[in-house]
Amino acid sequence: MEGRWMAENTTAQRLGAEPSQAGVPADDSTEAHVKAPLPALVLGAIGVVYGDIGTSPLYALRESLSHASKAGELTQGAIIGATSLLIYALIFTVTAKYVLFLMRADNRGEGGILSLMALAQSALGRRAQIVFLLGVAGAALFSGDAIITPAISVLSAVEGLDLVTERFKDYVNVKEYVLPITIAILIALFWVQNHGTARVAAFFGPIMVIFFLVIGALGALHIPDAPQTLYAFNPLNGLRFLLTHGWLGFAVLGSVFLGVTGAEALYADMGHFGRLPIQAAWSFFVLPALLLNYLGQGALILSDPTTIDNPFFRLAPEWGLLPLALVILSTIATVIASQAVVTGAFSLVRQAIQLGLLPRLEITHTSAMQEGQIYIARVNRLLLVGVLILVVLFKSSSALASAYGIAVTGTMVTTTALAFVVVWKRWRWPLWAAVPFVSAFLVVDLAFLAANLMKVVDGGWVPLLLGACSMVVMWTWVRGTHLLAEKTHRDSIPICDLIAMLEKSKPTRVKGTAVFLTSDPNVAPAALMHNLKHNKVLHERVLVISVVTKDVPRVFKRFEIERLSDDFTRILLYYGFMESPRVPAALAQMRKAGLKYDIMTTSFFLGRRSIVESSGSEMPGWQDKLYIALTHQAANATDFFSIPSDRVVELGARVKI
Structure with missing residues (x-):
């Protein structure tokens, strides 16, 4: 080994920064890459972050009281009790847990279930199995939420037409048009995804501001209809109803949870807007509007x-x-809410790909200015098909409400469990303080989950099925990739041994630079071995590049270069799990740092493996078939790593798993 150097930018010293020792995380990372003025960020947060939770009033209180109505117990105590439970679900779960607590547990300014999983693993200093499983389970359950949210949101808004046109019911049956209109809106929503949302997003904030002002004002206008609705601010009224009505109270609690769906967006979108804008938008605008609307609905009933x-x-x-x-304003608001969920699904899938949980899929960047503006065609098609099936299958928002909630409550439980690891290990709280603090949130989450599990037969099986399928896919991909990597490592030659062999055998050398991409930087790439075996030549300069994904959203040290010999160089390219790996751009940075090569005389050699079944596989047959099917869905390395196709040479091989 003749030389070694590292290239870092001016903020690279942050890589070695120690976690805060004062019991809370460092406070500067959350706003690290958020540069816009605070008012603009607050407006953006209102438009993007709060679409899902902001449209919950369309159905949350209605579904909560439908149980009491069917049981013939739609009393004043039931109405005030359900309203009280909704109010304190917003105050305790959303405000206390997410806005004030979880947003302190940021991974270099980023939030979300996979970001929290990476932070917990970093706090433990290893890849703990239980932490990994919790993160995967939370991500899998989110897939159910991503499909159900657009369906129930748009359906609930379009159903308002039935009330508006009551005076015309003798001339036209509006109910016949609810499903077609909903389907048309959803198809249009997913159809435009490949064009990006950067331009449309500029209107999200102002529209949602109008929406919250309207629903808050309408609620306030109706509070005088029955001022006793204000008794809902007494939490004892909600608890009394919950504890004295047995299974009815438990059923109502499951529907009350509909009022806090979308709370995960507060945490997941933290990196886009920063902690302070999201907290300010919630505390001083969104929360008051929601409280007024629920109180007004309670007074009206x-x-x-x-x-x-x-x-x-x-x-x-x-x-x-x-x-x-x-109706029109609500429909637009639900489309915005659906757009935020779809964008979140794209972001989550990219994180899962980077963390090795899913096969690499072709990712299209729809904005030259914003890294987060991405489009994944396969995911978009799957979401559209899933959403349309749900709309046709359930036909109404009330029926879909039974399917909603389990996915979100499951994600919240896993989030709270992962947060305990962060509080205990990273923030270094003593167990006697960490356990009761986190348990308070966990008890509420588990109560919501138990209440929602009552709806499994009525439709709750949908998110459970979707989550289970997602977990099987991720588990299969992780396991198959691990077994394949072990096999490849056993059958490969260490790169240093190959260099020593080549110095003795002296193969024919050709001019130019050859770049070989490999997942294991310590062994000779398969494409290099095939090139030597079949073409019997070696370029005068060889770069062996390995792309490494770190457990942080973004990295500050992009590359590490190691000189193995006069003509062999090993390079490690580092990316965060929220970054897209672009090899040519990284090579351009390295050339500025002193790496000598000419892109016009450089060829990229990539191995294309064709996976086939093996009778001696360690996985069952069905899992072998699933893994092979997943490999067929994976994008080729040329597109995924943004390599110019006219500079690529692919060498294929059949590999038994």
């Missing part, structure tokens, strides 16, 4: 129990075009 069929839209006065305007 108290004064007129017949409005239980759709209290949200019945808040709008019947005169003029206000009800229709509310």
Whole structure:
């Protein structure tokens, strides 16, 4: 080994920064890459982060009280109790847990279940199996949420047309058009994904500001209808209803959870806007608007129990075009909420790919300015098909409400469990403080989960099935890739041994530089061995490059170069799990740092493996078939690593798993 050097940018020293010793995480990382003015970030957060939770009033209280209505117990105590449970779900779960607590557990400014998993593993200093499984389970359950949210949100908004057009029911049956209109909106939503959302996103904030102002004002206008709705601020009313109504109270609790779906978005979108803008938008604008609307719906039902069929839209006065305007505004808001979930699904899949949980899929960047603006065609098609199946299968938002909740509550439970590891190991709280603190949140999460499990037969099986399928896919990919890597390592020659052999055999040398990509930098790449075996030549300069994904969102040290001999150089390229690996761009950075090569005389040699079944496989037959099917879905390395196709030479081989 003749030489070694590292290249880092001016912020590279942060890689070695120690975690805070004061019991809370360092406070500067959250805003590290957020540069826009605070008002603009607050407006953006209102438009993107709060779409899902902001549209919950369309169905949350209605579904919560539907159980009491069917049981013939739609009393004042039931209405105030359900409203109280909704209010304190927002205050305790969203405000206390997510806004004030979890947003302190950031991974270099990023949030989300996989980001938290990586942070917990970093705190433990190893890849603990239980932490890994919790992260995978949370990510898998999110897939169910990503499919159900667009379906129930858009359906609930379009259903408002049925109320608006009651006066025309003798001429047209609007119910016949709810499903077609919903399907058309959803198809249009997914159709435009490949164009990116950067331009449209500029309108998200102002539209959602109008939406929250409207629903807050409508709620406030109806509070005088039954001022006793304000008793909902007394938490004892909610607890009394929950504890004295047996299974009915438990069923209501499961539907109350619909009011906090979307809370994960607060945490997952932290990297886009920063902690302070999200906290400010929630505390001073979104939360007051939601509280006013729920109180207004409660007062409306108290004064007129017949409005239980759709209290949200019945808040709008019947005169003029206000009800229709509310339907249109709500539909736009639900589309925005769906867009945020779809974008979040793309981001989560990219993180999973980078962390080795899924095969590499072709990722299209729809914005030259924003790294997070991405589009994954295969994921988009799967989401569209899943959403349309749910709409056709369930036909109404009330039916879909039974399927909603389990995925989100499951994700919340895994998030809380991972947060305990961070609080205990990274923030270094003593166990006597960490256990009761995190347990308070975990008890509430488990209560919500248990209440939602009651809805398994009525539709809750949908997110469980989707989550189980996602977990099987990720487990199969991780296991198959691990077994394949072990086999490849056993059958390969150490790179240093190959260099020594080549110095003795003296193969024919040709001009130029050859770049070989490999997943294991310590062994000779398969493409290099095939090139020597079949072409019997070696380039005068050889770069062996390995792409390494770190357990951080973004890295500050991009590459590490190691000179193995006069003509062999080993390079490690580092990327965070929220970054897309672009090998040519990294090579350009390295050339500025002193690495000598000419791109016009450089060829990229890539190995293309064709995986076939083996009777001696350590995986069962069905898993072998699934893994092979997944490899066929994987994008080729040329596209995934953004390598110019006219500079690539692919060498294939058949490999038994």
